[in-house]
Amino acid sequence: xxxxTLKIDDSINDKFYWLLEHxxxxxxxxxxxxxxxxxxxxxxxxxxxxxxxxxxxxEPIENGVKFDNLDC
Numbered sequence: 582x583x584x585x586t587l588k589i590d591d592s593i594n595d596k597f598y599w600l601l602e603h604x605x606x607x608x609x610x611x612x613x614x615x616x617x618x619x620x621x622x623x624x625x626x627x628x629x630x631x632x633x634x635x636x637x638x639x640e641p642i643e644n645g646v647k648f649d650n651l652d653c
Contacts, residue, residue, distance in 0.1 A: 588617050 589597050601609055624630050 584612065 601611070618626075624634070
């Protein structure tokens with residue numbers, strides 16, 4: 582099975598769920614429902630994240646790790 586994250590406009594939300602109801606639970610399962618939060622809103626909601634980002638911006642670029650040295 583594949584997992585897909587969608588951002589659904591409120592104007593079609595009812596129609597979209599109506600469509601999903603036509604599939605069996607073996608074909609499609611709703612794993613999670615939530616309101617959309619932008620990356621910025623999400624990061625600001627984490628306690629201490631804003632301060633951590635501000636402190637990281639003050640660090641010299643030479644202290645950073647080059648992309649080639651990251652474990653990907």
